[in-house]
Amino acid sequence: MKKFYLFALCLGTAFGSVYAQSNRTSENLFVTKTKQPFSKPLSSVQSVSSEEKAIIWTNDFGTPSDWTFTDNAGSGDNWVIGTGVPSGAYAIAGIASTTVANGFALYDSDLMCSGSQNADVTIVNPVDASAYGAVAVQFESYYRKYVGAVYVIASNDGVTWTEYEVHTSLATNDASANPEVVTIDVSPTIANSATAYIGFRYIGGCDYAWMVDDVALVETPNNSLQLTDAWWTNTPASATPWIPYSKMPQNQLNDINFFGTVLNAGGVDQPNCAMTVTLSGSGSGTYTSTSYTSLAGTGVQDTLSAGPLAASGLTNGSYAVAWSVNSDSTDTDPTDNVIDSVWDFEVTNNLYARDQGVYSGAYNTQDFDADGLIDPVEFFLDYQFYNSDTVYSIAAVFPGGTRNTAGLEVKYNIYDPAGNAVFDGVTxxxxxxxxxAADLTAGAGSEVWVELPLTDPLTGGAGFPIDAALGQVWTFSIFNEFDSLFVGVSGDAPAVGGSWTTAGISWYPLDGSNQAYYTTDCFMMRLNVTGAASTGISENSTSVNLGQNRPNPFNDNTVIPFTLSNAGNVAFTVTDVTGKVIENRNLGVLGAGSQNIEFNGSNLASGIYYYTLTVDAKRSTKKFIIE
Incomplete structure (x- = not known):
């Protein structure tokens, strides 16, 4: 196995990204952002190392009288200590802390929801830290952010408090790990203090919730670097999102930059730190990039950059990415200096994907209008196009069981960078x-990729041409206007700069509520581009565009049009609503191009039937009606 090496010393310029998703209209629906009913946890951003260090004081909230509560806003909203979990309209799970059975501190902002919230929970009796010149507060935390902010607070007299903000990397609707072990250096306030006070402060309005448990005041080690986040990204144009991909087709490869965030969790400066990125895979070559900085002070962090790697030189195959950091000093815990196996990817001929390929469930359905029925939704997934291309199909996974059922109609569409629907229903x-029934996925390991063919609405030919000159980000959607539709999800959308890449992963209920929901799960919706490849099965198989029969409804003869991108072995099947096969024809190997099948239904009873074209093991199905 050959390797790429990318090397960077600490970058002096901080890096940041803003994530936003444009509002889009669909079926005259105007969408806006709202609080999400669900999310996935973010990996630890401020985790404390597992090394041995002096533990000055601990508390597990088993004795509530050790703590005092202060409602700074006077709103009546305050902390509680116990084992009760959040219970508001958008409740998150309870904290899974080490001593959760003893109780924990909870600020349930969503439940209280006064609109003006500012409250502290602080220790009653001070801690003697006079023998320690570098100290930190360590605790287990579970927090989901909306518009609030959370802090560790410290004081050397119990009167004047200094705020140290926690979970600063979380974006709106993101959540921490459950629990996330957090360490915050409070040396500037209480180092060498004989009367050290600590606590926690919540400031917000009507948000989600924050829980803390298993608090300790610990001595900070001298030398401790932590690699808290790492990611790579195709270099985007101005104002476009950073979108990660699990599979990238050759025609859409762009320069790749690698980033990592390193934290000085030790008690002394780290004047020379370095980040090394190793890309192992099918290609060959060595790339380096170098820059310098000094992490002066405990708690200081910086974002480092390596690259760009000219991805256009990568050959097809799988690639693994690993990051590591080090400095001139010997790190007391090097285990938190490495991140790997979270951003691996594959270069392909034709497949474009964001999911990880293994079915892990479906989206969290909701009854938005409280009518007792799960509401239909439209799923959106963004893809970037750096070069003009042709998209031959969307491939998606549809869960079965109690989710989708045979006979459910799926609609799908493309939105250009301006938000205009390609298939507008008029022109x-x-x-x-x-x-x-054969299209439905039973569970992980039995994924069925259903191919949804696309055409050029101007010519009627197979595949929709993408014009990259119109903009990079194109959106692909799947929906049903009237019935519940479930789309499979595969793992989580990777984090970028400490925040989940929720840009371009959204779903909108088609119930008139005008709400947009974002998720950190990734929909299993792939693209087949630059040729006739199947996103779900094989890059070398044939793509089919199955048209609607004409006329429909009918009572005797009808014509079924279809187009093959390449020659393929074709079979035609008609079934009734129970799945009984009415007719099965083996048409043999047919050449590429537009063709027709004639079908006579004069001997069939009136009702709904399904016709399926199977080409090289791929199925496309539509329904017709006999009068």
Whole structure:
């Protein structure tokens, strides 16, 4: 196995990204952002190392009288200590801390929701830290952010408090790990103090919740670097999101930059720190990038950059990325200096994907209008196009069981960078596909990729041409206007700069509520580009565009159009609503191009039937009606 090496010394310029998703209209629906009913946890950003250090004081909230509560806003909203979990309209789970059975501190902002919240929970009796010149507060935390902010507070007299903000990297609707072990250096306030006070402060309005447990005041080690976050990204154009991909087709490869955030968790300056990125995989070559900085002071962090790597030189195959940091000093705990196996990717001929490939569930459904029924939604997933291309199909995973059922109609669409629907339902009909029992995924390891073919609405030919000159970000959607539709998800969308890449992963309920929801799960919606490849099965198989029969409804003869991108072995099947096979034809190997199948239904009873075209083991299904 050959390797790429990318090396960077600490970068002097801080790096940051702003994530926003443009509002889009669909079916006259205007969407806005709202609090999410669910999310996935963010990996630890301020984790304390596991090394041995002096433990000055500990508390597990088992004795509530050790703590005092202060409602600074006078709103009546305050902390509680006990074992009760959040219980508001957007409740998150209870903290999974080490001593959760003894109780923990909870600020349930969502439940109280006064709109003006500022409250402290602080220790009653001071701690003697006079023998320690560098001290930190260590605790287990579970927090989900909306518009609030959370702090460790410290004082050397119990009167004047200094704020140290926690979970600063979380974006709106993001959550920490449960629990996340956090360490905050408070040396500037209480080092060498015989009367050291500590506590926690919540400031917000009507947010989610924050829980803390298993608090300790610890001595800070001298030399401790931590690699708290790492990611790579294709270099985007101005004002476009940083989107990670699990599979990238050759025609869309762009320069790759690698980033990492390093934290000085020790008690002394780190004048020379270095980040090394190793890319191992199918290609060959060595790339280096060098810059310098000094992490002066405990708690100081910086974002480092390596690259760019000219990805256009990568050959097809899998690549693994690993980051590591070190300095001139011997780190007391090097285990937190490495991040790997979170941003691996594959270079392909035709497959474009953001999911990890293994089904892990479906989106968290909701009854938005409280009518007792799960509401239909439209799923959106963004893809970037650096070069003009042709998208032949969307491939998606649809869970079965109590989720989707055979006979459910799926609609799908493309939105250009300006938010305009390609298939507007007037000049170009919205494509549809009818699910069969064979299209439904039973669970992990049995994923069925259903191919949803696309055409050029101007020419009717197979594949939709993407014009990169119109903008990089194109959006692909799947929906049903009336019935519940479930799309599979695969793992989490990786984090960028400490925040989940929720840009371009959204779903909107089609119930008139005008709300947009974002998720850190990644929908299993892939693209087949630059040729006739199947996103779910094989890069060398044939793509089929199955058209709607004409006329429909009918009572005797109908014509079914279809287009093959390449020659392929074709079979045609008609079934009734129970799945019984009415007709099965093996059409043999047919050449590429547009073709028709004639079908006579004069001997069939009136009702709904499904017709399926199977080409090289890939199925496309639609329904027709016999009068």
């Amino acid at each position: 170009a009909p919205v494509p549809t596909y009818t699910l069969t």
